[in-house]
Amino acid sequence: MKKIVLIMVLLFLSYSNAQTNGENELGSWFMYFGTNQISDKFSIHTEAQFRYYEQATNFNQLLLRTGLNYHINPNAIATIGYGYIDTDPTFEDSSLDASFSQDQIFEHRLFEQFILKNKVGEFLFEHRYRLEQRFINNRDLRDNETQHRARYRLQVMLPLTDTFFLNFYNEIFLNLQGETFGQNRLYAALGVHVTENLSIQAGYLKNHFRNINFDRVQFGVFYNPDLRGLFKK
Numbered sequence: 001m002k003k004i005v006l007i008m009v010l011l012f013l014s015y016s017n018a019q020t021n022g023e024n025e026l027g028s029w030f031m032y033f034g035t036n037q038i039s040d041k042f043s044i045h046t047e048a049q050f051r052y053y054e055q056a057t058n059f060n061q062l063l064l065r066t067g068l069n070y071h072i073n074p075n076a077i078a079t080i081g082y083g084y085i086d087t088d089p090t091f092e093d094s095s096l097d098a099s100f101s102q103d104q105i106f107e108h109r110l111f112e113q114f115i116l117k118n119k120v121g122e123f124l125f126e127h128r129y130r131l132e133q134r135f136i137n138n139r140d141l142r143d144n145e146t147q148h149r150a151r152y153r154l155q156v157m158l159p160l161t162d163t164f165f166l167n168f169y170n171e172i173f174l175n176l177q178g179e180t181f182g183q184n185r186l187y188a189a190l191g192v193h194v195t196e197n198l199s200i201q202a203g204y205l206k207n208h209f210r211n212i213n214f215d216r217v218q219f220g221v222f223y224n225p226d227l228r229g230l231f232k233k
Helices: 002-018 228-232
Strands: 026-037 042-052 059-073 076-087 105-120 123-138 143-159 164-175 181-193 198-209 213-223
Touching: 042 076, 059 105, 181 213
Parallel strands: 026 213
Antiparallel strands: 026 042, 042 059, 059 076, 076 105, 105 123, 123 143, 143 164, 164 181, 181 198, 198 213
């Protein structure tokens, strides 16, 4: 088991070092995720992310997302949801996408999602398929744009003990208009189960766009209280 973990870490590091880093600063993402069960078949997804070009400074993006999950079975979940994204792309006069100006960007986003889970030995696999309809507004230019995007994420979790675990994922973003490739995210983290419903993760993300790469440290809180008792009263 230790050899498998070492091989995965070495592969991750070799991939990261092979990439050209287009951003000199090590940025940071602070994240909260919640899944609140409200019935045997339905749960509510809640999410908030604060993203910075540097360490908790130089604001880049605020992302708020919520959705309704339908649990087909313990290993299959379908979701519909909404997200609000506020982006400042003006760090050192660079933008994530040449089609955007250097002004604040606001986005309303609808998404449809399907998750499949399976286990192979000690490894927990999760396949996430997502479609997004993005309604983007550049406030100063009064420029509105609608884009469509598909995403696929393969996540692998490996329990180390009852308390500690490793989490790896790779996610690719595909535009359904214009150039197909949008971005790719490669992630590795160490996680801790604090309680049955609460866990935290600290990790590293390599965010690769067509012409630029970003390195990000991440800190995530996952809180999943069961609310079925409240809805039965």
